[in-house]
Amino acid sequence: MSQTVEAAPAPAPSSEPSGRVRAGLASRLMARPEIGALVAAIIIFIFFLSLAPSFRSAESFFTVLYQASVIGIVAVGVGLLMIGGEFDLSAGVIVYTAGLSASMFCWYFGVNLWIGAILSLVFCLAIGFLNGYLVMRTGIPSFLITLGTFFVLQGANLGVTKLVTGTVSSTDVSNIDGFDSLGKIFASSFKIGSVTVWTSVLWWILFVALAAWTLQRTKVGNWIFAVGGNPDSARAVGVPVVRTKIGLFMAVSFLGWFVGMHQLFRFNTLQAGGGVGNEFLYIIAAVVGGTLLTGGFGNAVGVAIGAFIFGMTSLGIIYAGWDPNWFKAFLGVMLLLAVLVNLYVKKMSTTRKVG
């Protein structure tokens, strides 16, 4: 009946007063981006529960959550960016750029770490802005632009670190002023019984909630879906496409900075070559969570489930006593399955429904 065109409202096929039909619960569930990831997560969870005895404890559950949060915080930003139709390959190394720049600046000039953290934030936001500006200004695919930034940052991380410290790791920051207060914000933990809860897990939940709210319930979220789904038509109805996309790139670099601060204050020192390859983990988490590679479809909760699957498998394989090298192969399989499911979902939701 969706095609019939009548001057008067169609006879109501349901009891709803508006005469509008609501799709059945099953088909409404199927239309949600995260449903595939949720099913996969439950299966994997049960799988490791039955195979790995050490997986069955609250402690290891929270270790999994911690592992998921470190990837998941940036992945949420990358997910939003992908819904907005763009990629960011520099998201993995920017985490280390953030930590390294803050720590070396403060060590070299002998200033409070708060100053370093704020300068590093400004620097990361500037990189995000540059990514977005170049993509929007030149029309070159973001894949290429951020591939360039990725290599620039990767090289600069190593080069500058070597120039400043003479080695390939940053100096220990635990004796510099401001370490304790910053450490409380970015990298502290507390105990509930025997369980250690890292604050990064709480931050992760907060960022996911914020992203979910923004996407579904604000006009900015509406714009993100629109610029990813069809930028030309979004522009035609007055959506600020350039501002929305640049904002998304900056959100990714902000979250990268946040995780960079976590790494720095958790480990006190960072390896300059770190972070390479993580950009793909973020993209995998987003895609496994139901985000469409071509943009315009996905949600924040799905990306969080994707990151949770990552955390579960990376630790589950170790708890089960297997060779951890298999982990990457497993991730690859997950990605392929997710892409197939996404393709199917997109097909279902863009073809006309008859009946």
Next chain:
Amino acid sequence: MTDTLASHADRELNRGEPLIEMDEVGKSYGAIRALRGINLRVNAGEVTCVLGDNGAGKSTLIKIMSGLHPHNDGSLRVDGKDVSFASPREALAHGIATVYQDLAVVSLMEVWRNFFLGSELTAGKYPLAGLKIKKMKEIADAELRKMGIVVKDIDQPIGTLSGGQRQCVAIARAVYFGARVLILDEPTAALGVKQSGVVLKYVAAARDAGLGVVFITHNPHHAYLVGDHFVILKLGATTLDKTRSQVSLDELTRQMAGGDELTELSHELKR
């Protein structure tokens, strides 16, 4: 069907009053003259049909009116005042809304989100203010119902609607947000007969509500069903400019198909 249009149309629209007037308008892209000496009048409550073959200058004409490219020659007057639009936003501010054939909607987004895209209702000014989702759904559903489109579920992606319905949603949106002049770029080109009928009925409804409509098409049959005034473009210039009473459908079809050239060709190919 017309009540929704009538309730949103500008009360100050007087039938027959010129909304857009073009005098000797021309446009060149570098050395190429895409358009020259165009005189066009868009009156309130009338449908002005612009016909022409591919490359005749139809798109350039739309781009001038909708603010994508400014003209370089002649004058463009809106409500009697000289204007030259620098952006689509400026044209929208003058009440000139353009509905493009292919980029009318974002197909993966829900019907109601599409309807309000770019003009969302929010609970406040701050960036994270919540959307008034319930109200937007109600309005979108009611507006679409009034024009005879009953969607199965207002939450379904707009890509699941038929082409004609999608076009109608885009037109309804433009009208709801206060358009006074509607520019429709080939709205029926990709549609079947039945779906074209849906769009044409809505074009007629917009006209009856007092809006000025510019209907771009290369189908003289569709044009003649709703048009009050016909302009045929060829190689950037006007070759026919007549009102409904001055031209018959046969004449229009013949002119569109090539006119005298076609007569000549039929002599040549006589067998």
